[in-house]
Amino acid sequence: MIEKVQNQKAWLMIMPVLLLVAFNAIIPLMTVVNYSVQETFGNNVFFWEGVRWFQDVLRSERFHASLLRQLIFTFLILGIEVPLGVAIALTMPHRGIGVSVCLVFMALPLLIPWNVVGAMWNIFALPDIGLLGRMINGLGISYNFTQQPISAWATVIAMDVWHWTSLVVLLCYAGLRAIPDAFYQAAKIDGASGWQVFRYIQLPKMKRVLTIAILLRLMDSFMVYTEPFVLTGGGPGNSTTFLSIDLVKVALGQFDLGPAASMSLIYFLVVLLLCWVFYTLMMRSEGQQ
Amino acid sequence: MKRFVWLAPTLYILFLMLPIYWLINMSFKTTNEILGSFTLWPNEFTVENYVKIFTDSTWYMGYVNSLTYVLINTVISVVVALPAAYAFSRYKFLGDKHLFFWLLTNRMAPPAVFALPFFQFYSAMELFDTHLAVALSHCLFNIPLAVWILEGFMSGVPKELDETAYIDGYSFWRFFVKIFIPAIAAGIGVAAFFCFMFSWVELLLAKTLTSVEAKPIAATMTRTVSTAGYELGLLSAAGTLTIIPGAFVIYFVRNYIAKGFALGRV
Numbered sequence: 001m002i003e004k005v006q007n008q009k010a011w012l013m014i015m016p017v018l019l020l021v022a023f024n025a026i027i028p029l030m031t032v033v034n035y036s037v038q039e040t041f042g043n044n045v046f047f048w049e050g051v052r053w054f055q056d057v058l059r060s061e062r063f064h065a066s067l068l069r070q071l072i073f074t075f076l077i078l079g080i081e082v083p084l085g086v087a088i089a090l091t092m093p094h095r096g097i098g099v100s101v102c103l104v105f106m107a108l109p110l111l112i113p114w115n116v117v118g119a120m121w122n123i124f125a126l127p128d129i130g131l132l133g134r135m136i137n138g139l140g141i142s143y144n145f146t147q148q149p150i151s152a153w154a155t156v157i158a159m160d161v162w163h164w165t166s167l168v169v170l171l172c173y174a175g176l177r178a179i180p181d182a183f184y185q186a187a188k189i190d191g192a193s194g195w196q197v198f199r200y201i202q203l204p205k206m207k208r209v210l211t212i213a214i215l216l217r218l219m220d221s222f223m224v225y226t227e228p229f230v231l232t233g234g235g236p237g238n239s240t241t242f243l244s245i246d247l248v249k250v251a252l253g254q255f256d257l258g259p260a261a262s263m264s265l266i267y268f269l270v271v272l273l274l275c276w277v278f279y280t281l282m283m284r285s286e287g288q289q
Numbered sequence: 290m291k292r293f294v295w296l297a298p299t300l301y302i303l304f305l306m307l308p309i310y311w312l313i314n315m316s317f318k319t320t321n322e323i324l325g326s327f328t329l330w331p332n333e334f335t336v337e338n339y340v341k342i343f344t345d346s347t348w349y350m351g352y353v354n355s356l357t358y359v360l361i362n363t364v365i366s367v368v369v370a371l372p373a374a375y376a377f378s379r380y381k382f383l384g385d386k387h388l389f390f391w392l393l394t395n396r397m398a399p400p401a402v403f404a405l406p407f408f409q410f411y412s413a414m415e416l417f418d419t420h421l422a423v424a425l426s427h428c429l430f431n432i433p434l435a436v437w438i439l440e441g442f443m444s445g446v447p448k449e450l451d452e453t454a455y456i457d458g459y460s461f462w463r464f465f466v467k468i469f470i471p472a473i474a475a476g477i478g479v480a481a482f483f484c485f486m487f488s489w490v491e492l493l494l495a496k497t498l499t500s501v502e503a504k505p506i507a508a509t510m511t512r513t514v515s516t517a518g519y520e521l522g523l524l525s526a527a528g529t530l531t532i533i534p535g536a537f538v539i540y541f542v543r544n545y546i547a548k549g550f551a552l553g554r555v
Binding site for chain 1: 294297298301302304305306307308309311312323324329365369370372373375376377379380381382383385388390392393394395396397398399400401402403404405406407410425426428429432433436437438441448479486489490491492493506507510511521525528531532534535536538539540543545546548549552
């Protein structure tokens with residue numbers, strides 16, 4: 001690590017960032033906190049409610065169900081995308097035209113607006129006009145994501161893997177390319193096996209980029225809204241209603257400001273807690289090295 | 290086994306291209322053909338959907354609006370993140386670690402949580418339905434990300450570079466602009482790429498903060514669904530066109546990724 005100098009003037013350099021982010025984060029967050037403890041019947045008249053909304057949300061089965069769905073979704077996609085992304089990054093070409101071709105094509109899904117991703121998968125997977133829907137039904141498997149919860153889940157997961165695995169690939173590939181050739185030559189002289197090269201050279205060098213990739217996927221999978229909403233609308237029934245979708249239903253659909261605000265805060269705290277645990281673990285293991 | 294290594298990325302790219310192919314395929318079909326028959330490529334090839342988008346200003350202005358706020362956001366995010374990332378990578382100061390994590394927490398804030406307060410806040414500032422409002426609101430998640438990425442790149446630059454420049458009589462800002470920024474050009478490219486990406490694809494906030502003047506293309510597209518019957522061909526054509534700016538951007542930054550970065554010391 002770089003030896004850092006004590007310098008309180010550093011605060012001045014951070015000021016512009018603080019002002020912009022505080023402007024965007026603290027003021028809206030305080031608005032949400034304000035709503036979360038009050039009841040309103042319109043006309044800008046508010047009544048103090050204390051922690052009632054928080055109790056309601058924490059006890060509601062609907063919230064438990066969407067939190068559970070959210071957790072299952074997040075762990076499934078992390079479990080698929082991270083190993084798959086690392087594997088693809090390891091097998092990608094190192095030189096020549098292949099590198100550019102791979103990078104450009106692989107990055108494409110990342111740069112498509114999220115509602116287009118949802119719409120694209122919708123027409124791709126529809127059982128009557130979609131290529132995927134036709135193919136799966138042609139294999140003799142009954143598949144209809146607008147009616148069967150299992151199909152809907154499979155489609156949402158496949159869509160997320162399609163959409164985001166490339167983020168892991170790009171970051172890991174960049175991390176791998178930064179390893180000097182001398183490391184590999186030394187490993188060859190020592191007679192290291194492929195697994196040993198991966199475990200003791202490639203993985204440690206990829207650590208920071210991989211941490212960023214996993215954290216970004218963890219945060220974003222918790223915020224996932226547009227793609228599943230456009231694809232399935234949270235259905236069939238409530239089977240793919242994740243936290244964000246549920247929240248928007250409460251906030252904009254029913255316009256219950258108080259419950260929606262307290263749900264937002266609980267939701268934010270859950271994401272914060274998960275990321276904090278992961279971040280602290282990664283930082284601690286970095287400190288040990 | 291080594292000989293078949295190319296198979297994995299090839300299969301992966303095929304998997305990525307299939308839905309995109311289907312979208313492009315749909316965009317050249319007439320609505321009748323889409324709903325009436327199942328064909329792997331357009332039988333009655335038509336560019337009518339594209340003509341409609343390029344001749345109707347409510348359609349093509351969507352692209353202009355989106356690109357405008359994305360570019361404003363990318364510039365703001367990178368410019369303010371540069372000195373902050375430098376401070377985090379070079380100095381120790383009161384509360385630095387907590388501040389860094391606090392910045393990251395803003396990347397974790399779900400836009401769904403902030404949609405309503407943002408609407409009220411930007412309306413009160415009389416910025417509602419301007420490109421600036423969307424650009425500023427996207428700073429919420431893009432500035433922390435830019436600081437995070439740039440800090441990683443800057444930690445990889447040895448401190449001797451700074452010290453030599455000061456001995457040579459450079460002032461801080463002159464050193465920063467003339468020597469340091471060129472040294473982390475790759476980092477700026479990568480940070481700008483990620484800012485562009487997350488601002489271009491975001492819809493919830495962009496839609497909440499605009500109505501007519503700054504309406505993003507992604508929001509314009511939703512009207513193909515709400516009118517009587519689905520205009521799937523038009524929707525596909527508009528979707529296909531949203532892929533193009535992203536493809537350009539990745540083409541320009543591909544070399545930075547190909548050269549590699551580990552974020553921090555290697």
